[in-house]
Amino acid sequence: MKRAVSNFIRKTLRTLRSRRTFSEEYSQFLKTKVSSEKGYMAFRDLFVLTKGQSNDQISSQINKQLGKYDHVDSQGILNLSKDEISKTVAAMKKDGFVHFDAVLPDSMIDEIYNYASKTQVSYLETATDDQKYSKEKVLFDEHKPVSPRYNFTGNQIVQCDALQQLIFDQSLLAFAQEYLGCKPILDLVAFWWSAPFQGVGKNAAAQMYHFDLDRIKFMKFFFYITDVTPETGPHCFVKGSHGKLPKAINRDGRFEDEAIERVFGKENVMEICGRRGSILAVDTRGFHKGKDLTQGKRLLFQIQFTNSLFGQTYQPVDQSLMLPKYKSLMEKYNHTYGNIC
Numbered sequence: 001m002k003r004a005v006s007n008f009i010r011k012t013l014r015t016l017r018s019r020r021t022f023s024e025e026y027s028q029f030l031k032t033k034v035s036s037e038k039g040y041m042a043f044r045d046l047f048v049l050t051k052g053q054s055n056d057q058i059s060s061q062i063n064k065q066l067g068k069y070d071h072v073d074s075q076g077i078l079n080l081s082k083d084e085i086s087k088t089v090a091a092m093k094k095d096g097f098v099h100f101d102a103v104l105p106d107s108m109i110d111e112i113y114n115y116a117s118k119t120q121v122s123y124l125e126t127a128t129d130d131q132k133y134s135k136e137k138v139l140f141d142e143h144k145p146v147s148p149r150y151n152f153t154g155n156q157i158v159q160c161d162a163l164q165q166l167i168f169d170q171s172l173l174a175f176a177q178e179y180l181g182c183k184p185i186l187d188l189v190a191f192w193w194s195a196p197f198q199g200v201g202k203n204a205a206a207q208m209y210h211f212d213l214d215r216i217k218f219m220k221f222f223f224y225i226t227d228v229t230p231e232t233g234p235h236c237f238v239k240g241s242h243g244k245l246p247k248a249i250n251r252d253g254r255f256e257d258e259a260i261e262r263v264f265g266k267e268n269v270m271e272i273c274g275r276r277g278s279i280l281a282v283d284t285r286g287f288h289k290g291k292d293l294t295q296g297k298r299l300l301f302q303i304q305f306t307n308s309l310f311g312q313t314y315q316p317v318d319q320s321l322m323l324p325k326y327k328s329l330m331e332k333y334n335h336t337y338g339n340i341c
Helices: 003-031 039-047 053-066 081-095 106-118 162-167 168-179 256-265 325-330
Strands: 097-103 148-153 185-194 218-224 235-238 269-272 277-282 288-290 298-306
Touching: 003 039, 039 053, 081 097, 081 168, 097 269, 106 162, 106 298, 162 185, 162 235, 162 298, 168 218, 168 298, 235 277, 256 269
Parallel strands: none
Antiparallel strands: 097 277, 148 185, 185 298, 218 277, 218 298, 235 269, 235 288
């Protein structure tokens, strides 16, 4: 009994300290638009201590302050009407992910794949568990992989016209606004190859279960540029895990499959396979991972929308690389497209 009381007091004091630190640092962020490491760590700690409720409370405040765009054209790659977007968003709020019926056209997939095949990129160094990428750049060779993951930079990504077309696709913006409940910020694009590597480096390559917490509230679109089978690294997501953190795994870090299945049930662990061109939307606050490959290769493009830039900092994309035809969209939706990293 005494131990339980003592633990309760320690947790309460820790929560109060984290809440105070976060409040002070977040207030400073609102003035300077610069996040501090101190504030970010308090933010992560508070998320765990409140089982996610702290993020929900802040997001509610952000939604009231920001509001939504009066009109966003829902036409685009998702091929959904406004009513269909609303219904699909409702399903995603329940499950944490959605696998769309729409797929990318073959011509776009070919353009993206050919660009990736001819562009030299950095690879994940596997000597430690740190997420450190090589200074050396190489062409991806599926027959002689040197790493489980090869990353393109933001500036490399936007030099592919087809990827820019996806970045500025209005159906994605309309969906993100409906899901986040406010004007979205497109804060991050990512593009990478994955290869079989006998489990080496799977922690740093995000191939163990975890939840993302780079921002307050966010969602990601994933585009499979290659066929994804159970052997070639499907995105794995725990259905419904984007809500309250269960007590048994209420901590920040990586988790083995068995721990996740024990808490959520194996029936709720989804392996999302799909042919090339498949499109997913995922709230990666939920537990997820990229399954490590046992054969073949995977090429995946990701776009992230968020409600705030508080949190992690990334290297911004050179805005001059954006195609002139998207200038009007950048001006009209500057809140969304002015901070792409």
